[in-house]
Amino acid sequence: MKKITLQDIYLKKRNRVGIACLTAYDSSFSKYLDDCGVDIILVGDSLGMVIQGHKNTHKVDQHDIEYHTKLVSRGIKKSYLIADMPINTYNKSNQALKNATKLINECGAKMVKIETDTTNLDILNYLTKKNIPVCAHIGIKPQHIKFPHEYKKQGKTFQDKKKILDEAIFVEQAGAKLLIVECVEESLAQKISKKLSIPVIGIASGKYCDGQILVLYDLLGISFNGIPKFINKEYFKIKSIDERIKQFIQNTRSLPKE
Numbered sequence: 001m002k003k004i005t006l007q008d009i010y011l012k013k014r015n016r017v018g019i020a021c022l023t024a025y026d027s028s029f030s031k032y033l034d035d036c037g038v039d040i041i042l043v044g045d046s047l048g049m050v051i052q053g054h055k056n057t058h059k060v061d062q063h064d065i066e067y068h069t070k071l072v073s074r075g076i077k078k079s080y081l082i083a084d085m086p087i088n089t090y091n092k093s094n095q096a097l098k099n100a101t102k103l104i105n106e107c108g109a110k111m112v113k114i115e116t117d118t119t120n121l122d123i124l125n126y127l128t129k130k131n132i133p134v135c136a137h138i139g140i141k142p143q144h145i146k147f148p149h150e151y152k153k154q155g156k157t158f159q160d161k162k163k164i165l166d167e168a169i170f171v172e173q174a175g176a177k178l179l180i181v182e183c184v185e186e187s188l189a190q191k192i193s194k195k196l197s198i199p200v201i202g203i204a205s206g207k208y209c210d211g212q213i214l215v216l217y218d219l220l221g222i223s224f225n226g227i228p229k230f231i232n233k234e235y236f237k238i239k240s241i242d243e244r245i246k247q248f249i250q251n252t253r254s255l256p257k258e
Ligand code: KIV
Pocket: 023, 042, 043, 044, 045, 046, 047, 084, 180, 182, 203, 213, 214, 215
């Protein structure tokens, strides 16, 4: 069975086939998502909220992500696996390299994800130079947020739009191989997806990104802290888990005409 490579994901962007991504935290679900045909599985630090029952992601540590990445990796045959780097595990270059290397060499991740802005481009660039593939994450950055009500659309004003667009350009220049945009205004997310040559995966950022990612438990409607408003309610009419996941993949694959 052929594993999905980063090249395959880039090809999807080029051929305008949407990239379907979901989070997972254990082997049973990762096997399930892999069998359903999900392109990318992320071990997100959202596990702090949906698995550990906290109000935010801040209590997740390196050990948690290593543990869950190993579990998820065991269930995967094809999907591309990304591990999130938790808060305070990539503040310094050497610390970031040590932790990212563990996730890739010992836990089965193919790429790590870090929340980025103009203050940590050096870390992103350092990891890239050390051959660690990095997914950057801009827009709402959950590691900067304490409570669910702080999730607000980003990029509403001209200044914010410019700041976020600049961040997207800078992370690509610094070496990011993928970009996640969270809670970004739709036309801005579209502009970023067009401008960048790396694939741009959106969450709560409208339909024009190169791919979509959801927290699996939000799609299943069982998240501990409640289901975010942006989740398409049509999914909850589909009773079978299998069909719901496949519907998400199908919706994501067919990108709208610009
Ligand atoms: O932690 C996570 O699950 C994430 C996704 C929501 C993108 O960062």
